[in-house]
Amino acid sequence: MKVLATLARVYVDDLDTALPTLRELTGESEGLRFPHAGVEVARIGGLLVVAGTEEALAPFRRVQSTLLVDDLDGLGELLRTLGGELLDGPNQVPTGRNATARHPGGAVFEYVEFDRSRPVFAD
Secondary structure, eight states, X not given: OOEEEEEEEEEESOHHHHHHHHHHHHSOOOSEEEEETTEEEEEETTXXXXXXXXXXXXXXXXXXXXXXXXXXXXXXXXHHHHTOEEEEEEXXXXXXXXXXXXXXXXXXXXXXXXXXXXXXXXX
């Protein structure tokens, strides 16, 4: 498994309000936007913006960053070997597969393996 990119997570109450400033600051537009599990998600540059009510965001806030990887297979075994743990997944999500893991020391990351054939990527 190789990490291809790291996305900093940004939690906001409204995506449409937050995105114009982020577009201006990054010089980019969102390349991906979709609803998921009661929140809205958009990727803009190196950011993953997650929007929703405080209640909807609560289960997502423990995740500190999203790691895009080429393959999720073997993640659980790797984490156990290193002293971490798989908290959830792998699961099917709108973008492919994901898993949530706690690393040694307590950091919590979401791992995502994109499946570019999924409808969320259609133009």
